[in-house]
Amino acid sequence: MVEALNSAMDVMLARDPDVLIFGEDVGFFGGVFRVTDGLQQRYGEQRVFDAPIAESGQIAVAIGMGAYGLRPVVECQFADYIYPAFDQLVSEAARLRYRSAGEFNAPITVRAPYGGGIFGGQTHSQSPEGLFTHVCGLKTVIPSNPYDAKGLLISAIEDDDPVLFFEPKRLYAGPFDGHYEKPVETWAKHAAGEVPVGYYAIPLGKAAVARQGEALTILAYGTMVHVALAATAETGVDAEILDLRSLMPIDIEAITGSVEKTGRCLIVHEATRTSGYGAELSALVQERCFYHLEAPILRVTGWDTPYPREFEWEYFPGPLRVAEAIRKIMAG
Amino acid sequence: MVEALNSAMDVMLARDPDVLIFGEDVGFFGGVFRVTDGLQQRYGEQRVFDAPIAESGQIAVAIGMGAYGLRPVVECQFADYIYPAFDQLVSEAARLRYRSAGEFNAPITVRAPYGGGIFGGQTHSQSPEGLFTHVCGLKTVIPSNPYDAKGLLISAIEDDDPVLFFEPKRLYAGPFDGHYEKPVETWAKHAAGEVPVGYYAIPLGKAAVARQGEALTILAYGTMVHVALAATAETGVDAEILDLRSLMPIDIEAITGSVEKTGRCLIVHEATRTSGYGAELSALVQERCFYHLEAPILRVTGWDTPYPREFEWEYFPGPLRVAEAIRKIMAG
Amino acid sequence: MKHDSSLRLHIPESRFRPGDVPDFNYLNLPKAGVAKRPKTDAKASETRDLAYGLVRVIDDAGAAVGPWDPKLDPETLRKGLRYMLLTRVFDDRMFKAQRQGKTPFYMKCTGEEAVSVAQALVLNRDDMCFASYRQQGLLIARDWPVFDLMCQIYSNTLDRLKGRQLPVLYSVREAGFFSLSGNLGTQYPQAVGWAMASAYKRDTKIAAAWIGEGASAEGDFHQALTFAAVYRAPVILNLSNNQWAISSSQGVAGGEETTFASRAVGFGFPGIRVDGNDFLAVYAVSRWAAERARNNHGPTLIEHFTYRAAPHSTSDDPSRYRPGDEYQRWPLGDPIIRLKGHLMRLGEWDEARHTALMAELEAEVDTANKKAQKLGVHGGGPYHDPSTMFEDVYKEMPWHLREQQAELALFREKKP
Amino acid sequence: MKHDSSLRLHIPESRFRPGDVPDFNYLNLPKAGVAKRPKTDAKASETRDLAYGLVRVIDDAGAAVGPWDPKLDPETLRKGLRYMLLTRVFDDRMFKAQRQGKTPFYMKCTGEEAVSVAQALVLNRDDMCFASYRQQGLLIARDWPVFDLMCQIYSNTLDRLKGRQLPVLYSVREAGFFSLSGNLGTQYPQAVGWAMASAYKRDTKIAAAWIGEGASAEGDFHQALTFAAVYRAPVILNLSNNQWAISSSQGVAGGEETTFASRAVGFGFPGIRVDGNDFLAVYAVSRWAAERARNNHGPTLIEHFTYRAAPHSTSDDPSRYRPGDEYQRWPLGDPIIRLKGHLMRLGEWDEARHTALMAELEAEVDTANKKAQKLGVHGGGPYHDPSTMFEDVYKEMPWHLREQQAELALFREKKP
Numbered sequence A, B: 001m002v003e004a005l006n007s008a009m010d011v012m013l014a015r016d017p018d019v020l021i022f023g024e025d026v027g028f029f030g031g032v033f034r035v036t037d038g039l040q041q042r043y044g045e046q047r048v049f050d051a052p053i054a055e056s057g058q059i060a061v062a063i064g065m066g067a068y069g070l071r072p073v074v075e076c077q078f079a080d081y082i083y084p085a086f087d088q089l090v091s092e093a094a095r096l097r098y099r100s101a102g103e104f105n106a107p108i109t110v111r112a113p114y115g116g117g118i119f120g121g122q123t124h125s126q127s128p129e130g131l132f133t134h135v136c137g138l139k140t141v142i143p144s145n146p147y148d149a150k151g152l153l154i155s156a157i158e159d160d161d162p163v164l165f166f167e168p169k170r171l172y173a174g175p176f177d178g179h180y181e182k183p184v185e186t187w188a189k190h191a192a193g194e195v196p197v198g199y200y201a202i203p204l205g206k207a208a209v210a211r212q213g214e215a216l217t218i219l220a221y222g223t224m225v226h227v228a229l230a231a232t233a234e235t236g237v238d239a240e241i242l243d244l245r246s247l248m249p250i251d252i253e254a255i256t257g258s259v260e261k262t263g264r265c266l267i268v269h270e271a272t273r274t275s276g277y278g279a280e281l282s283a284l285v286q287e288r289c290f291y292h293l294e295a296p297i298l299r300v301t302g303w304d305t306p307y308p309r310e311f312e313w314e315y316f317p318g319p320l321r322v323a324e325a326i327r328k329i330m331a332g
Numbered sequence C, D: 001m002k003h004d005s006s007l008r009l010h011i012p013e014s015r016f017r018p019g020d021v022p023d024f025n026y027l028n029l030p031k032a033g034v035a036k037r038p039k040t041d042a043k044a045s046e047t048r049d050l051a052y053g054l055v056r057v058i059d060d061a062g063a064a065v066g067p068w069d070p071k072l073d074p075e076t077l078r079k080g081l082r083y084m085l086l087t088r089v090f091d092d093r094m095f096k097a098q099r100q101g102k103t104p105f106y107m108k109c110t111g112e113e114a115v116s117v118a119q120a121l122v123l124n125r126d127d128m129c130f131a132s133y134r135q136q137g138l139l140i141a142r143d144w145p146v147f148d149l150m151c152q153i154y155s156n157t158l159d160r161l162k163g164r165q166l167p168v169l170y171s172v173r174e175a176g177f178f179s180l181s182g183n184l185g186t187q188y189p190q191a192v193g194w195a196m197a198s199a200y201k202r203d204t205k206i207a208a209a210w211i212g213e214g215a216s217a218e219g220d221f222h223q224a225l226t227f228a229a230v231y232r233a234p235v236i237l238n239l240s241n242n243q244w245a246i247s248s249s250q251g252v253a254g255g256e257e258t259t260f261a262s263r264a265v266g267f268g269f270p271g272i273r274v275d276g277n278d279f280l281a282v283y284a285v286s287r288w289a290a291e292r293a294r295n296n297h298g299p300t301l302i303e304h305f306t307y308r309a310a311p312h313s314t315s316d317d318p319s320r321y322r323p324g325d326e327y328q329r330w331p332l333g334d335p336i337i338r339l340k341g342h343l344m345r346l347g348e349w350d351e352a353r354h355t356a357l358m359a360e361l362e363a364e365v366d367t368a369n370k371k372a373q374k375l376g377v378h379g380g381g382p383y384h385d386p387s388t389m390f391e392d393v394y395k396e397m398p399w400h401l402r403e404q405q406a407e408l409a410l411f412r413e414k415k416p
């Protein structure tokens, strides 16, 4: 996925002179996850450069650049470090178009690796996406594979609204279905691991069907798409798995369409449970598909604790927990 | 409610020399809403003082004081201005006990007026409580009347965990049921407007029954409790209204107990809808009371837009909208 | 280790509170004309003294003195006077409108008119201004019609911000005026970003930002100074030290031990403290900073030493926290009276012309006000259609907002 | 207005990248002994030069010279040497443990040992330290057992943080060491709050905080300086300028045009730049700042000018972004070698004693390490019971965490 994201930025830097990239260590070094590798060398220091360690300043500066007419792409080194920029994102980027009645807007993209799976502990593993979906004016996007990652990132950069683009860091090097005991895989053998060179865009706001099925709908995104696939295979239940991709805007038709068909719904995310994005999904499904539901909608999520470093796998909502929930819903 | 809050701080300043208060304009002036009026004069500049306009610094300093052993109470002038402090609240106050395995904690209280009703526009009307309920380690409390306000604030100050204490600013001077066209009321005639002098505490984590009923459960807090009462009266439906008071911890027993009894549930809050606290309530009720539900759980909330200043009453989820939802659920 | 028996917490307090007789002698203000003027390409280290001094040009007798005298022609001076006066007349009228209930809120900049007007005359019209709520003078000096501002203040049918914003939180892209935020300080690093973008595009436009001394305690201030220093951004960072942040004195913001201009010293770029009530001084320092920025020498922080003569806003009652006559005793006077005095001393102005100008501006404001009020006022309307409140959250309205828009429409039909 | 044809965006870049031959002559480092030493109750304005100079005590010949010579007895010097050496031996052992897979992560402070050890010897044990991840020397100099630190690094059954934290993010209240955060900079204003609390209680304890030059760009840095200045907090604010923030040079943090010490100048309290590799200089400056704080003269910012000799962390490979021999060419040398040289010159140390000490410390670390590894290592355990992960989120566990705890227990039973 690293190469796919790199390619998206490469394509956009080449297409649009108003695109520029900055963030901590993204310049000469190419980023701690190497996602911007080689871009400064290719496009020069003016277009790809290191920023002071000041997430708030980075976003503020991006907003100012956006107001001027540029399309800045900011890398936040870890999603856990986005909070210092919360005010600039919430009070400024998200509100600018509204408060100026369209005179100014913030066409910025904030990329941030999120989620666990690398023993990063509580400050290198968080999934803060739910917070941003509560903030009107922001879009939130999370890819689950290299093909989507590139197409979605290109759309995010082209979007005229501020987009938070969270990258499941555990998927950078290969798919991961939660079976941490298995040998590490790369994307090489994965269908969505093949990424075309050049430009292509995947529209924001559209979910993908990761698996078609009739018995149950699983709503997932990011790493959890792979976990859901594994758990489905293990239970043998014919689940339909939606890879939401875009958390805001929400692809409500895809969701209600599937739940109306299956009558059952499971929501999975790695973020902590209470008031997470899964709560909104649950509320929406319940409001719109109440009379179709044959069992309670369940959520499998990270526990409501910080990510405890050594207990990574006890925390991570892996296939065992997802499978158990599938069985429970099917029994319900 | 202003006097009740003032009295709570007065009581705590008198009881505990480790309690101190700071924030913008809270010292000599007594706060822009006059909630700390007279306290500096009574307890001196060392215990009640003005802070630089730097919400993040205020919280950080409070955390340091808490680590030392004090119990700081910080006033954030408007809840809309809490975002600069988001990192210190989320990454620090909320995590300190956990990451130090109990060696350090942050017994701080952050008071902030929230919500609309005073034509404050988008930066003086927000209801950000939902964000904080997603952050494990934080407690979130919202009173709906003077009696509770005092008892809950005293508990918040005494609590050894960080508490966000949001004060419905539209209720400062009197109850408000959303009928903005009616003459303004004061608390004088209201049952919960009478506030005992001296110390009393209302435990956090316990909801109150604002109205007993059998037909439908309404979950509300803050200003919306009054709106729910008015709407209930107008529809004539025998609703049970829970005043949640404490959003985290959640009084789950009160909620499920009521919904199991009524089989119907309406959730109301002023905050924007998507991924708001109402989503969590809806998810919880659905998960736990699925087989009791006779109609979809509905939410009446602020729209997913910033608070548009002149359209205050088109935005505010008033009794008309709540009544309509009540009828809809009863018909469901 | 040697130490006192115990520590003490120092709490800064305002020197004067209601009942006190303010005496500003302690300020030890330097005289007009004494501040040195380095070249605009001077090294920052050669400009350090300016952070601790006070650039003043108009002396007590109304003469322009010293190396910072911008030597403006009388035409420009009269323009400055006119804009400052118009700003004040406008402020007074709008304050009154609030008291009459026509708008829920207003904020005056009385006493601080030079801070915005003088710099506006230095900047090009396409330089972008990232102001706070107290620089209405920028728009006025750029000839933006007060009528348009009134429409925003009244939220009427011609309010370009469609009733969404608190009065005075303007946005006028056409006049190079960035959308005002209610959140203090956020605009400061945004201005730096805009300036960086201009430099990135090898453009010639610069940015200018304003912040209050109170808000300079926010992290955004630090971000702005850091990014401006690191990328040598072509930006003028103005800080209006008007002594008060609502009820808190500038000491609470960190002004007890040093000047706010000296913050820039810590970042290695020039910080200049200027008499903010001296039109010529503000003009001269602004021109110095603009020239420096345009020649790729980077940012300048300008502390405008001034005084907030009016209440913080219409919601405020300063008699609760400061002596009623504090402004009368403020040693740097009133920017309008001082520029007027200078012009009169030059023989380029007289009382009759002043009275006539005043009458003209009052009539202008009155006419605009009547026209604006006819188009609707707060509380009475007419306004834009409320359904517009769902627009501009995103460029394209997503389904959930369309649904909510439809729901509101239903309720508006049902309303009794 | 006069200006160049167009603006340019300045992008700071490291002077030397892989392949370059580093030459630090451009630093123009002042000689040992030349910096003046004001009294500890001096006005901040009398200390300004210190922000731009460099306090150095040990000269090239190993002699202690100038007014900052703290005149320490040989016992204290040998203590300092021992703690610095122990820190280094410990670092090397833990780095190796990471390479062996016993822990997923480690961070060394090689080359920066004086920054923490010298100040630890100045502070009282009940002064609270708000460190970053590169001040393990504080704990070591306070005689906190490396065994305990190892247990945290291995997340074993005696890990006092119960496997929750990233290795090296210690918390040792008993040793006056505040819980380390993974979020850069947050501890800085917290230290100020702690110091304010101590002053509020009329206590005698002070606080000390550390931050990297990179992290000083965060808003928290500004908050710390603001609150420290406003309330004259008894705190020592240390900034370790080790030239690098992962791959970014100190220029990216705003060190191109001025020193980091000078940030304090902008707040009106002393900023002192000290040779961070000179144990005596760090000791002397720390003592000056501590005395000042304890006597109610408020905060001091100390910039420790040093060099990060090791990789940023075990996850880092500096050969990708800086010349491999840059540290060898660093003109301020190695703090251990320099203190050793000074002691030898005093006749208070020799190679034989040094070799013996080294062997002793290695044995000590080795013993502790074996003992710690027996209690469990990363990836293999044993650990604390995973159910403890639900504790300490709140003081009392709310129902939803109890439910989740029970759910986890069920799954752990089911696990194949």
Ligand SMILES: Cc1ncc(C[n+]2csc(CCOP(=O)(O)OP(=O)(O)O)c2C)c(N)n1
Residues within 6 Å of the ligand: B024, B053, B077, B081, B084, C134, C182, C183, C184, C211, C212, C213, C214, C215, C216, C240, C242, C244, C245, C246, C308, C312
């Ligand atoms: C982030 C934030 N915190 C608090 C406020 C509330 N507030 C509005 S104006 C003000 C005082 C500002 O003082 P100063 O910066 O000196 O500007 P002045 O009003 O003097 O022009 C405060 C505290 C706000 N608008 N934004």
Ligand SMILES: Cc1ncc(C[n+]2csc(CCOP(=O)(O)OP(=O)(O)O)c2C)c(N)n1
Residues within 6 Å of the ligand: A024, A053, A077, A081, A084, D134, D182, D183, D184, D211, D212, D213, D214, D215, D216, D240, D242, D244, D245, D246, D308, D312
């Ligand atoms: C808020 C935040 N942003 C980013 C990071 C990621 N990060 C960890 S260490 C580091 C570099 C810090 O450099 P510096 O402050 O100079 O300290 P040093 O490592 O040199 O001691 C970065 C960017 C973080 N931990 N926290």
Ligand SMILES: [Mg+2]
Residues within 6 Å of the ligand: C212, C213, C214, C240, C241, C242, C243, C244, C245, C246, C308
């Ligand atoms: Mg002010």
Ligand SMILES: [Mg+2]
Residues within 6 Å of the ligand: D212, D213, D214, D240, D241, D242, D243, D244, D245, D246, D308
């Ligand atoms: Mg560093």
